[in-house]
Amino acid sequence: MRGGTPSTEDFGQRLRVLRARAGLSQEALSDAAGVSVRALADMERGRTRGPQRRTVQALAEALGVDTDEAAGLEESAALGRPRPRTTAGPAAPVTLALPRDIQDFTARDAALARLLDLVRDAGPSRPAVAVVTGQPGLGKTAFAVHAAHRLAPHFPDGQFALDLHGMDAEPATARDALARLLSASGIADAAIPAGTDDRAGLWRSLAGERRLLLLLDNADDESQVAQLLPGTGPSLTIVTSRQALAGLTSVHRCDLTLLRREEAVELLTRIVGPERVRAEAQAARDLADLCGHLPLAVRIAGQRLLSRPHERLGKLVARLAAEGRRLDGLQAGSLRVRAAFALSYRQLPAGSRTFLRRAALAAGPDFSPETGGLLAGLSYDEAVACAEELTDAGLLQSDPAAERYRFHDLLRLYAAEQVEAEDGPAARDAALDRTTRWMLRRATAAALHFDADHDHTAPSGDPDPDGAPTGREEARAWLEAERAQWLAALRRAHDTGRHRQVLDAAEAMHWFSDLNQHWEQWVEVFRRSSDSARALGSRQEEAVHLNYLAWAYNLCVHDPRAALVSADAALMAARDSEDGLQQGWALGYGAGALHRLGRLEEAHTRLREAARCLASQGSPQARLAALSILNALGALLRQLGRAAEALDIHRRGEQICRAGVPGRADELIAFYHAVHRQQIGNDLAALECWPEAEPPLRQALAFFETAQMPSWAEQARLDLGQVLAAMGHPEARETLLAARDALAELRSPRQAEAATALAALGRATTGM
Structure with a gap:
């Protein structure tokens, strides 16, 4: 024996003897050593034969044994610890060795x-x-x-x-x-x-x-x-x-995230060699884009090209450009993008599989759980649960701020394939029709928040009143977020002959559209609605929507020739239906197109005719139209060098705004007033009354910014910047810079005017 302890090598027996000698219970030793009672019991019973060195040291200190006894305790524990097996020859193989590293690993x-x-x-x-x-x-x-x-x-x-x-x-x-x-x-x-x-x-x-x-x-x-x-x-x-x-x-x-474009090209280069990539640099970039910068897809494309050393990169690009063949093209030997997606898809519960494949039918780059639920036939809560599950599974990407989701491009193609394979045309059409009906009803109800002629105490017609947007801010946010969805719904309703739904939605949109003139989609909206009115045989509604279309051509896509064609067609339809209000609007929109085409005298004639036509109408709508005509007439006169006449006309319009229009909300009249304030500022600028021009332009800009009307606001900012530049004001450069950048983003033709004004300001500053 060593120090009175058993000579046996059994650790458990040695521990029991030492604990008994110290007069400690298992509970007391557990507290002192920081080892659980269960662990102590397993050691003493021999179930744990070789505890770790740190555990043995803690037990020895708690037991108060001397150095020799502690060494003996450690020795018996060491004998019970597992030891690696040995072989008679070379070292035993490691059965879980790391796989081979790939030599062309890129990025990360x-x-x-x-x-x-x-x-x-x-x-x-x-x-x-x-x-x-x-x-x-x-x-x-x-x-x-x-x-x-x-x-x-x-x-x-x-x-x-x-x-x-x-x-x-x-x-x-x-x-x-x-x-x-x-x-x-x-x-x-x-x-x-x-x-x-x-x-x-x-x-x-x-x-x-x-x-x-x-x-x-x-x-x-x-x-x-x-x-x-x-x-x-x-x-x-x-x-x-x-x-x-x-x-x-x-x-x-x-x-891990997708590769950047240059990283995807670098991976392709490492696989196929720099010579082939240099020879077809643009094709290499296009190939990376068609692969969605997904490493597996890029690798497959590279391996495919590597196995075909004489095949041009452009040939594979042409093949992958066709969406229906893209997944077929992304395979090389046993490597297949489709197979990688299928592995995850097969693991999903039935409801999540349905949600994933039906969500591929959603329009636009992303979608809400609402849209996914409509397509899959699920409630909102069920749709949210599916979307979160798919995000956790790496099959959807969630927006960092909003409750919205998106596919990788290749995964969307895979999901769309599953719709065709598992659902078939009938189920697909039923899902799209259900979503179309719901989306158009919600879009119509949301847009009516902005309609000055709508009775806001009437039922909204929203398909889910409890979840509907309340107030303009929520309505606007929904219409902007779901723009791709409700526009797709409008297309499908038009193409399947549901023309009344199309007309109702477009009619509800026409006030909202004024807030977002930079949306090119308004041309499509009102082209389809005017076509639907024609299909229903309503010449009066056709005149209305052709006028909306002329407006969209004039202000949204800056195509005055198409605007003139639409305005002339609207004028004919308005005369056929004896609608004086629409005749006035058609003359005004036609004049706007002629003005933009440089046919100023013809524009002037039409505007005078429009003013006379509207003067004979007594409705509030006609008075608002007259304000628009006065605004346009004054702007034209200013361009003709008759700024004093323009100022008189715009001040006359301002007086109408201050007097108010019966039956029209103050907020709407404030908009017309802001438009006239902007024009008055420009008239004064044309008369070189710079200090007098600044206040009305600032007032107009403030209103348009508060009303979130970027197209109007940035043009007013440009007008203000030009006045400030003429005055030598220190804010001129900053104002013109902001206007130029914003107008470029809005694709406004006036961005060139802003750039010219900035250049002139620079020359004036440097004395050139």
Whole structure:
């Protein structure tokens, strides 16, 4: 015996003797050593034969034993610890060795740097865990393998890679994975415990004292991974998964994104060689774009070209340009983009599969859960749950601020294929019709918030009154966010002969359209609505919507020739239906087109005729139309060099605004007043009354900005900037710069005028 302790090598017996001699219960020793009662019991019963060195030291200190007794306790524990197996020949093979690194790995430098920082910052008792997630095809495994090879020198005790088969019908269980890890660590099969918890405990015991790098590839869920993570020690675990694994705590998250265009071209270059890429540089860029900058797709395209050394890049570009053949073209040997998507798709519950494929029918670059739910036949709450599940699965990308989702381009093509394969034409058309009806009703109700002629106390007609936008701000936000959806609904309603729905929606939109003159889509909206009016045989409504179309051609796409054709057609329809108001509008829109074409005298004649026509009408609508005609007439006179006459006309219009128009809201009259204030400022500027011109222009600009009318606001800003420049005002340059940039963004023809004014200001400043 040594120090009165048994000579036996059994650790459990030695521990019981020492505890009894110290007069401590298991509970007391547990408290003193910081070891659980259950763990102590397992040690004394022989279930745990070789606890870790730190545990043995803690027990020795709590028991108060001397140095020799502590050494003996450690010696018996060491004999019970698992030891690697040896072979008679060379070293035993590592059964979970890292896969081969790819030599053409490209980009991801920032993500690799963050992993290296994670390794450097990890403490000896704080194992690091990095979770690599993202949509199919992002190269998660390639990144993890490359990172593991780069970081391997930091982990001299071994690097293990284990595929957890998360995309298989039966993913690996934690129990089986632990057995493979223990076996690779040198534990004999007979020494591997039967239970999952015992295996996990033994694995943690081994990993806790080694510098290991563990790659867990293709994880299914958190429960599968949690049992495999070391609890202590200086190890690093890299987990890859198509799922977000949001339930894993205290981990470093590495969400891979799409490659940038130049990175995608670089990857292609490394695969096929710089000579082929240099020879067809634009084709290489186009190919990267058609692959959606998805690493898997770029790699497949590159491997396909590599296997066909004489094939031009442009040939593959031409093939992939056809959406219906793109997924067919993105395959090379066993590598297939479609197969990568199918793996994730097959894992989804039925409801989420339906949501995913039907969402591919949504118009525009993104969609709301509302739209996805309509297409899939799900409630809003069900749609949100599906969208979140698909986001966690890497199949949808969520907007960082709004409740909206988007596809990767290639994944949308795959989802659309599933619609054809699983739903068929009848179900597809039913989903689109259901969405069309709902969207047009919601769009019509939302747009009526801006209609000055609408009775806002009447029922809105919204398909979901409880969830409908309330007030103009919410209505505007919805109409802007869902622009692609309701426009697609308008198209489908028109193409399927639901002309009354088209007319009602377009009629509701015409006031809202004035707030967004920079939207080119208004041409399509009013072209379809005028066509629907013609199909219904209503000449009066045809005149109305042809006038709206003339407005859109004039102000939204700046096509005065098309505007003149529409205005002339509106004038004929208005005369046929004996509608004096629409005749006045048609004459006014035609005059606007002639003005833009430089046919000023003809424009002047039409405006005078429009004013006479509207003067004979007594309705509030006619008075508002007359204000617009006076505004246009004054602007034309100013251009003809008759600024004093223009000022008189615009002041007459201002007097009408101040007097008010019966039956019209103050807010609407304030808009007309702001328009006339802008024109008065311009008239005064033309008369070189610069100080007098500044206040009305500032007032007009303030109103348009508050009303969120960018097309109007930026033109007023340009007018103000020119007046400030003439006065030598210090705000002139800043004002003109802001106007130029905003007008360019709005695609306004006046952006050239702003650039000219800035250049002139620069010359004046430098004295040139």
